[in-house]
Amino acid sequence: MSVVERCVILSDDERIGLSVLPAHLQKEQPKLERSESEAGQPQFKALKTRATEQEEKALIEEALAKTLGNKSAAAKLLGISRGTLYNKMRELRLEG
Structure with missing residues (x-):
């Protein structure tokens, strides 16, 4: 059985979480700074909520x-x- 098949079978809903992955794969996941949304789903800082160009530029560079x-x-x-990302990069004069 493949890892994907195993994850689909063990998952309780439509999303596959780390808990259903084999232990050796859980340890290899990169750590991203994320916040929990109201629905409990991880999210990266949303660009849409930023006001200044400096904040937008920093978020794009970080992403x-x-x-x-x-x-x-x-x-x-x-x-x-x-x-939209390409437009923002061009507007903020970010190389890409």
Whole structure:
């Protein structure tokens, strides 16, 4: 049985959590700074709630660093579309 099949079988809902992963995979997960949303789901600091350009720029740079430059993943962490991320990067003169 594959790890994915095992996780699907052991999961109580549609989301697969760390608790159903084999122990050796649980230890290898990168630690991201996340906060819990009201629904109890982890979220990265949302870009939409930031007011200043400096804060937006810092959040974008942090998300890109955490995702090793993967813009799609960074946009997902920030709660925006990839197109919006590209527009923000261009607006804030971030290289990409």
